[in-house]
Amino acid sequence: MKDLFAVVMLLGIYSLLSASFFVAMDAVDVAFTEAAVGAGISTLLMLVVITITGRSEKTTRHKPLLALLVVVFTGSMLIYGTFDMPYFGIADAPIHSHVAPRYIQESMKEVGIPNIVTSVLASYRAFDTFGEVVVIFTAGIGVMALLSVGRRPEENEKTTAIDDSMHEQYLVIRIVTKMLIPFILLYALYVQFHGDFGPGGGFQAGVIFAAAIILYTMLFGLTTARKVINQSFIQFIAAAGVLLYGCVGIVSMLNGANFFDYNALASDPVAGQHLGILLIEWGVGCTVASVMIMIFFNFAERREMQQNNEKINNIEGDSL
Amino acid sequence: MIIGLYNDWVVVVLMMIGLYIVIAHGNLIKKIVGLAIFQTSVFILYISMAKVEGGSAPILAEGIKQFSNPLPHVLILTAIVVGVATTALGLALVIRINEAYGSIEEEDIQHLDNQTQDETELQATEGEQS
Amino acid sequence: MDMILNISGALCLLVGSFLCISGGVGLLRFPDFYTRMHAVGVTDTLGAGMILIGLMFYSPDFLIFSKLVIILLLTLLIGPTTSHVLAKAAMQNNLKPKLQQEDNIKETSSSNY
Known part of the structure; x- marks a missing residue:
């Protein structure tokens, strides 16, 4: 896409969508921040910048093949790495057993x-x-x-x-x-x-x-x-x-x-x-x-x- | 079931899209957009890790036993705001580059840089000769 | 009483969802910018408004009801304003509405982009 204005607007929509995703994942505070920051302020700042620098991209793009190769290689390595990860949504994943139980159980008593x-x-x-x-x-x-x-x-x-x-x-x-x-x-x-x-x-x-x-x-x-x-x-x-x-x-x-x-x-x-x-x-x-x-x-x-x-x-x- | 890892795969795909944009596009604003996509994929990784099946939002209320993990939420909450601050800094650099070079395309900037370097080298050799 | 509330709420929700879907179809199918914008305007003013009214019928206590009323007022205030601003901006950038398809297909296709 050569029109930077469209790129920036799509980025804003992407942020808003990810905010609604965060709501679905129970992270209401994060969703709130993402909606205000990602869809609001950062889109706005980018719009101001493209009014200064011009809104179209130059067409030349060289060596996309090499970039694609790097990306595919890194991506497949990362996918390989995910095989050791705990499955989505299970309650006894390592992340939930370290400090989170203390926050959930004690914070009402300690912080109120x-x-x-x-x-x-x-x-x-x-x-x-x-x-x-x-x-x-x-x-x-x-x-x-x-x-x-x-x-x-x-x-x-x-x-x-x-x-x-x-x-x-x-x-x-x-x-x-x-x-x-x-x-x-x-x-x-x-x-x-x-x-x-x-x-x-x-x-x-x-x-x-x-x-x-x-x-x-x-x-x-x-x-x-x-x-x-x-x-x-x-x-x-x-x-x-x-x-x-x-x-x-x-x-x-x-x-x-x-x-x-x-x-x-x-x-x-x-x-x-x-x-x-x-x-x-x-x-x-x-x-x-x-x-x-x-x-x-x-x-x-x-x-x-x-x-x-x-x-x-x-x-x-x-x-x- | 291996399909239970699909959240990580979504994250990897988004991350690679961001990385590809950063590598393959010469336009500096597009590079920053790519970084933003990359950043959001990391947010999604953390938040999806925190989700517990059947849990609710980590706000204590009566009658709810199962909560999602609040710690990643805290980390990402601050990361988002820091992210916009750093993005603003990057955009400020883009504006200054645009003022100095008159372009935000990587190639043009490289070209101009090489030109000035050649000129200075030329001047230096001329100075030595004289 | 409960019966009436339920049915009228469901009716409002149904109308609202129908308007939202028709707005989405219109956004894809309408020929030019202004008619598409009309479709979007219908979605976010009337569609969302009807859904909010439908939810009001279902709201269990006064607090939720009043929150819904505030959201409704906000959408009613902001939705038309954004439509107005969009149309005005399009007008100022010389985007002419497509009035008769036969006459000026060439002009609009050149000015659309």
Whole structure:
């Protein structure tokens, strides 16, 4: 397929399908994340990139035979490897006998939260999750370092004028979006705080929150969105989320327990666990949301800059 | 029955599709799409491993005894979000490459690179001769 | 009372599934972009809406009922909007609807792609 737009849309559909597959496999939290991230944000980012780089692929493709050979060989080796795997769905596979029974049986007593995924994510494996959050933060910084452009305020007025003139064109969708955005934000907060009891948590909430802001940015233009959401404030929040997460660990250390051992946060161990999970979910949510917004803003700014350059080039070409 | 391994085979097929796209296509965005397919196949591997026949979603409720394994869910949940962050980083690199070379085709980039290398070598030899 | 609820729920579900299937058939069979989009619009507004209403008849308690109502409102709000935006985008990219098949087969076949 030569049209990259179709490729990206198919990738989005594939993500959505795999999300419904995850629901069938009982992984509701994962399905939630995949639907929000795979079908939403990553498709969107790829679309922004193909508007910059052009949407068609060059036709030349050399040596597909060798690639096919490599792929078939690797695939058959992997298939050979699967013969040692336990069969699908059986309850006494090795994976189910190691730590999972403890999580399932003890987590209500030790952590006091019905959603086992949240209690494992935020309490038993909090250190691991901390690493993931730092990775996300680092990726955000990386994108910023690669793409951020210096702002030129004198151009802003022109672009706002263009936006206003195109208002008629987007009238319906803008009004509907205005109606929807409060609900999306409210839903993100619900997901954030209801993550202890049902599917949800900081990762999903952050992505949904970012999706609302990105929707706003797409419809009302980058300049308007920049006025609403302060860039440096977003960067501050991204860092503050990671800091909050780390601080919870430090505080539990200062209270005489291990790093991320929330039992020490309050006099009652279960209350301490609740407090700790609430705080680090906040940290995760803040970081994920602001990093996603940051990434999208940087991509969109690049695109705007490129378009402006093209416009200037066109004008210069005309005058010549 | 050997057919009980079909989930692994689906994963292998998806993984190989992703790998093939990464190897055979020169377009950088397609390469990233291939990586995304590869990534999702790994997610499917983990999640299908966690499934227990007759189990329910790992949210404790009364009257349910059998749960699917929550640990792979946790690992994949974070992996998905990290995956999108790294994909964004890759796309950012693609944009910078596009700005530097004016193309996102691997061949063109290689060609341009070779040209500049030849030029610098040429200049170097000229410098030595003079 | 239970009987009436059951039957009306089943009826709604049946109508909804029929609309979804006919939307799918239409997506494959209709000649041009706008009619296909109409088929999709029927599927995700009326088809999904009828299925949701049918499920409401079956809902055991008020919480599930209210959740279904919220989902219905959301689909009713978003479905038509997306159709509208799609049609508008197609119009702006000079994709003309195929009005009479005899006259302008050539034009549309060139502008379709």
